[in-house]
Structures are given as structure tokens and as C-alpha cells.
Amino acid sequence: MSLVNEIKEGIIKASTQYSEDRINKFKQAIKTEENLANNNAVWALKLMLKNAEIANSRRLPLCDDTGIPHVLIELGKNREIPKNFLVDIKEGIKLGLKELPGRPMAVKGEGLEKLDQSKGLYDDPSMMLTAPFSIDSFDSTRNDYTEDLEDEIHIHLLLLGGGPEIRSKTFRVFHKHDANVVINETISWLSDSLKMLGCTPAIPAIGIGRSHYEASHLMLKAMVYGNLNSQSETENYITNELNKLNIGPMGLKAHTTVLGTFLNIGPQRASGVRIVSARPCCFVEPRISTIKI
Template sequence: MYKVERKDVIENVKRMMLYSVQTLHKEVIDAFEKASDEENNPLAKSILDKILENHEIANSKDIPLCQDTGIVVCFLEIGRELVFDYDLEEAINVGVSQAYIDGYLRKSIVRHPLNRINTMDNTPAVIHHQFIPGNKLIIHIAPKGGGSENMSTLRMLSPSEGRDGVINFVLETIKNAGGRACPPLIVGVGIGGNFEKCAWLAKKAILRPLDDVTENEIDRNLEIELMDKINKLDVGPMGLGGNTTCIGVKVNSYPCHIASLPVAVNLQCHSARKDEVILVGKEINNTNNR
């Protein structure tokens, strides 16, 4: 059996949070640079350039990309050969708490949706688990902005609405969101499963690398068509027009009930922050643990 130390989880979550709130992945920067070069609309181009300049300033001055430092979403991939003698979720939340307090990041989480009392350390994170073969713990984190999350949608379509229904729902979501989701966007689409599964699929989709090509042909063709149609909506950077409404569309699907066609659309704003770490478990001596 193998073990990942609690302190390593805490330190890595803290490090990833502090890094990701001020740093965009290279693939996202490259996508904005390409979009700026290809943008026909002068206002849209100037906004894209401001987003890039904002990134440079945040990086060089050690400050967040955006005042909204998000709700922390965490996807855990847990190797089946790992054992834990501590509460993994608690350790993740300690890392989040330390990052938001020590890094002077905005604390945006309220203890109850109706009493609105701030927890003062941005915990708890929203944590999802998945088991994988082996002895590694993979932690994906994303500080997710409230604006783009608020414009995300879920609808239980009728199966007869089919592929066109899915496309229309995604386009409707992005049109309705306009500038309020802070485009250019990465659009995560979850299709199938049930009510909660399609939301999970859509959230997981926004964490896929931009150049990730799905093996599923139906999803792959949908991604290509949606990318083209979304960028023809003329929503543009910050909703002020232009041909750069999204820099990526990722579709994840799952089997579903014959009576259902659940679809969720999770929007990721231009502060597309995320990071991941792979922690390899150290072998532990079973006899010492009896």
C-alpha cells in the first residue's frame, strides 16, 4: 500500500491556489494572442490585448488576475493502492484556507446561501472524487469565478430535441449570458447521465486542455460545430462584439435514460484559472500498521 502525506496535500493545494489565481496556462495565453491577431473588430482586439496585459501585470506584481478569486473546485483522482489515515477533504480545505488568508485573496464563500455570513477563508471547496488504478493522487483545482458560474445552465431536454436541441440550448445560454460571463469563454458541455451527472460532466469539460481531442466522434463533431457557431454569435470579448466569443468548446457525454436528454453548459470566463499536481504515494510497510 502507498501513502501521500497530509502535509504534502496541504502544501500543494496552497501552492497551486496562489499560482493559479495570478497565472493563465500557456495554452490560454496562446489562444488569446491568436484571437487578437485574427480579430476583425478593433474594440474586441483592444479588449483581448488588455486581457493579455492584465495577465502580465498580475504575474509580474504577484497579484490576482481578477478581484473575484472564485469558489474552489477540486477534482481528485485517487489511486486505489493509496491509504489515508487522515481526512483528505479536510486537508484540501486547510490548503485552500491557508492560500486565501496568507495570499490576501478575496474570500467569497458564505456559510449558508440565505444567511450570507462569510466563512472568512474561502472554504469549503467543492470537491469531487474519482478512483483510478495505481498509487498516485492527482489533484485538479480551479478557482471558479461567480460571474461565469451564474450564467451556466442545465436543462432536461426531450430526447426528440436531439442534436439540434443541444446546439440551440448551448447557443441560447451564451447569447443570454452576453458580457456577464466575461467572455472569451471556454465552454464545457455535459450531455447525458442524469440531472447531477451532466453538470459534473460540463464542469469537468472546462478543465480539459484546449488541444485535447475527444475520442468520441459524436462529441468531437459537436465541439467543432459549436465552436464555429458560438464565434459567429458576435457576443465577443466582454460582450461588446467581435468574432472571439470562445477559445474552446469541450463536450463530455455519458449514457442516459431512454426518456431523458440532460444537457449542462458550464461557462469558464477569460480568467480561466486552473492547475493540477500528481503526488506519488510512498510505499508503507504493512506490518508496522497492524
């Protein structure tokens, strides 16, 4: 299969399928809410799983907001970027959005016209341009790292919807030489945003770095590598604190406000500040697929 077609299929997969770890967490959440006799929450969670089953079997989008394509590329040190590589990825994304189909959301016009949408929207869903690509090396500090990865290129496709973007925040935190200050400040942000998100249960994705760009990049990587079946002590702490909010699925007042947390702490510098990017992914996100070449 050509790279263009692999990317096309990757976009469709990201938009139409839940990962195994998320399905497992949904099933665990249903049991938890059944034990707590939260019938409305059980009803909502079962509908979400049913929605995912239908989307998967019929190759239909999980949500009518089909999101903005983002691409994270990890390049092994023994590989080079092939000819027409970026062009082929963009073409595959366009074909994937057309076949889904994606929601036509791209804005016409130039400059300020795009801000006020005065020229209207394109009818073609493939006009939704991809966000600038991120290209990185493989992280050799990860537990799943092996030298074999240096012979590979991984293309991670993410579809980021508008609801979580509205409730996301990238800002500085003065750490006061206490990691708990940074984590608890992030929990405070998420506590406010989850009350307004609507499409809970969420999965908060958090990147902590030295600059706003780096924190956002680390947050994207958190979504790529996060696993609900394997959570760190800090991720479990954040999850447990947020589930005390009693927001519940779709705001129906129950225990399951978040399914888990994806946290990625990157390099830091000698400074009184840490930059945190926190994104409360809604119950259809993160929408991700990975192509390995």
C-alpha cells in the same frame, strides 16, 4: 513539500496563471481580430493578456472575484486515501486564500440568515469554505490514459467565479434520438447566456449525463481536461456557432466570442432525456491547478 503547502501553492497558481493553450488562443484571437480590423477587440484582448502577465509575475489574482474552491480527486486503483488527506487539502486551501489574498465573500449566520446576508460577511478570505469534494477513479477511455495512473492520486483545484455561475444552466433535453438536438439546444442556451456574461471571450464547459449531479460532475471534468489546442469536431462546431453571435471580447462586437469549447459526454441510459450542464467560463476561467501524489 507537505501536502498542505502543495495545495496552498496550487490555489495561488490556479488564481494567478493562464495555461499555455489559453495564451496561444488569445494570441490567435488577436491576429484574427487584427485581420478583421476590429481594433476595439484587439485592444481588449491585449489588455486581458497583459492582466494575465501581471497576475503571474506578481502572484496576484487574475480577477477580484477569486471564486469558490472546488476539488476533484482522481484515485488510482492501487492507492488509498492517506490519513488526514481531506483535512490537509482544506487547510491548504484556506492558507492559499489567505495568502493571495482571496476576496472576503463568506456569509455569516445560520440557515435563512445566510440567504439574506443579514449577519454580514467574514473579513477573513479563508472563511470561504470549499464545495463538497468529488472523488472518482481515472477514466480508462481517455486517450491520455496509462496504467501508471493507477499508482497516482491527482488533486484538481478549481476556482469558480460568480459571473459564470449566474449564466450557467443544468437542465433536461429531450433528444428525440438525434444527438444534434442535444448539442443545438445547448448552443441555444449558451447563445442567450453569453449575451449577458460580460466577460467574454468565454470557454463554455459542458457536461452531459444522466442526472443533474452527474452532468455537473462531468462539466467539472470538462474544465479539468479540456484543451484549447486539441478540440474535437463537436467542440469546434459549438465554438464556430457561438462565434457567429458577434458579441466579441467584453461585448465589443467582434468575432471572438468564445476561445473554444470543453465538452464531456458521460454514460447515458435508455431514456428520452439527457441532462446537460453548461457553464460559460469567463475569460479568466477555468482557473485550475493539479497536484499529483
